[in-house]
Amino acid sequence: MKILIVEDEPKTADYLRRGLGEQGHVVDLAGDGHGGLHLALEVDYDVIVLDVMLPGIDGMAVLRALRERKQTPVIMLTARDRIDDRVQGLHAGADDYLVKPFSFLELLARLQALARRGRSQDAPQLRIGDLEIDLYARKAWRGGQRLDLTAKEFALLATLARRRGEILSKTVIAELVWDVNFDSDANVVEVAVKRLRSKLDEPFGTPLLHTIRGMGYVLELREARAP
């Protein structure tokens, strides 16, 4: 994806550029509102990440000016967790918003969601290594052997499989699988992953569901490491 980041805080801008770049995106950077608006109008981006507090003209004004000409998807970054900000941002035409401090993974997930938007539906069958998933029948097999999953375990597996290779944080998983959009102190996701793993990976040799410590979980086929 081609992404524009409008952010005046150099450290934030720097890690966003580096992180998104390493994820294979092409990233442009603007340090103030005027520069950001100029780039946003001149260049066609897939997504714009726009900070609300900017020198020059602020994020809201940039967004309003942009929306007069273009419908590029915009994710707003705000430091003030005020409902007013959200309402104002969404009214002004933002597609999504994140409140600082936000996690990079969460930003990635939102970007993927925006990029996925409007794209055709997933194929009904997914295949990762010897794992086969039928999304319509809500059934999964590994090595031809049917996995006996509960409804939630299947939903978790399907969510991870649709985003294979993508690290999903616990918060994102809770939102996608349980439609829970608040931070819970409960270790629901850990326990659910542990249970899924006991059915998905433990009976079979190669693990597919990996924990990325401190970040979240990813479902992918990894090359077996040399012993």
Add this chain to the structure above:
Amino acid sequence: MSLSLSRRLALMYAASGFLVFSLFGLVMHRFFQHQLDLHQRSELATRLEVNEPLIRKTAEPARWQIVCAKLDAIFPADGAARFWVLSANPQYRYGGDPPAGIEALGGDGYGTLQLPGRQRPLRALVHSIAANGDRPEIRLVAAIDQRPYFDTLHALTFVLVATSIAGMLLVAGLGYWIARIGLRPLTRLSDEARSLSPSKLSQRLPGEPLPPEIAELAASFNGALDRLESAYQQLEGFNADVAHELRTPLTNLIGLTQVALSRERSASELQEMMQSNLEELDRLRAIINDMLFLARADQGELARNRVSASLAQEVSKTVDFLEVVLDEAGVRVRVEGDAQIEVERALLGRAVNNLLLNAVQHSAQGSEVLASIARDQRGVRVSVSNPGPVIAAEQLERLFARFYRLDGARSGSRDNHGLGLAIVKAIAVMHGGQVFVSSDNGINTFGFTLA
């Protein structure tokens, strides 16, 4: 504009003084008026009675001359008293031509008679005497001047009014003085209150030498100070707790990063250290987000995106989310009752999540937690009950305080930084409700109301 208390009291004293003196004056005035009237009547009656027997006996004109001479002696021509005898026969008349108003007096009895040239009417008494011999029926009219009577009444009125005004002023002045003396303890109290300083929070107003009414005021003021002091201490404690909660992860972060950088390390070693750092950072993020959330609630922010929802459904959704955790803990949750009310669903879910987690943490394996929803006249009550050890009454009210933990041992736990119930309280407040807690018969109930 507000009058001072002593002026207000003085004015009230003056007003009541005015009322009392006016009433007294009015009654006295009427009483004297009546007494003077009686006096006049008895004077008139006496004048008639003195002459009446002689006149009654007189039956011939020759004797009438004697009567007239006698009457002349009693009633000097231009005196204060006048006397007329009216008769059909001119030989039996006395007092000269009767004045014009005399016929208006009518029959026997008292009346007033206006004479030309006189400022005031005369007071008159008419008395008829039946015919005797040659003499026809005659009417006697005695009249006296009312001036002395009115003069007395005027003098009296003047004295009454003057006394009333003087009395009123005296009462007002005395009232002011009494109020000043009576309110002196209040002035003293306000001086004491003024000398209270924020640096000496434990300072209180002295209740001892004060009269009971004001001592009560001082006591309630001291009560407010108590609450303020405890809130202040709680806030100070809260700040200390925040610093403490942040200090642990920060210490870990700084220390581990310094260790990491102190020598050459392999990529996998560095990776592991950064992962550990990330966990600490995530903990910091969670604490900061919760603190910001509480701060917003403190600033009076209300739930805005309220939509009508079935609470049983919302609670069940959270139970569903926690299913694996409940399962691991061996705890079942029963949802009872339902109500439809407007809520911000994410906030409600969070509150119920925190209450359920709290219940699960304090429930034994195999126990049942009851999530109950009930409507009462003020709104909806959502409560979560679990069997558990009795919680002391003095601890109950502090359970919803920030960073308050029942068992100190849990402090610093990774899953729980002691803000769970404080957040429930904030969410209740954001929905115009409040929290409640009880501990009876081995059942501990935590809940909140929504309005």
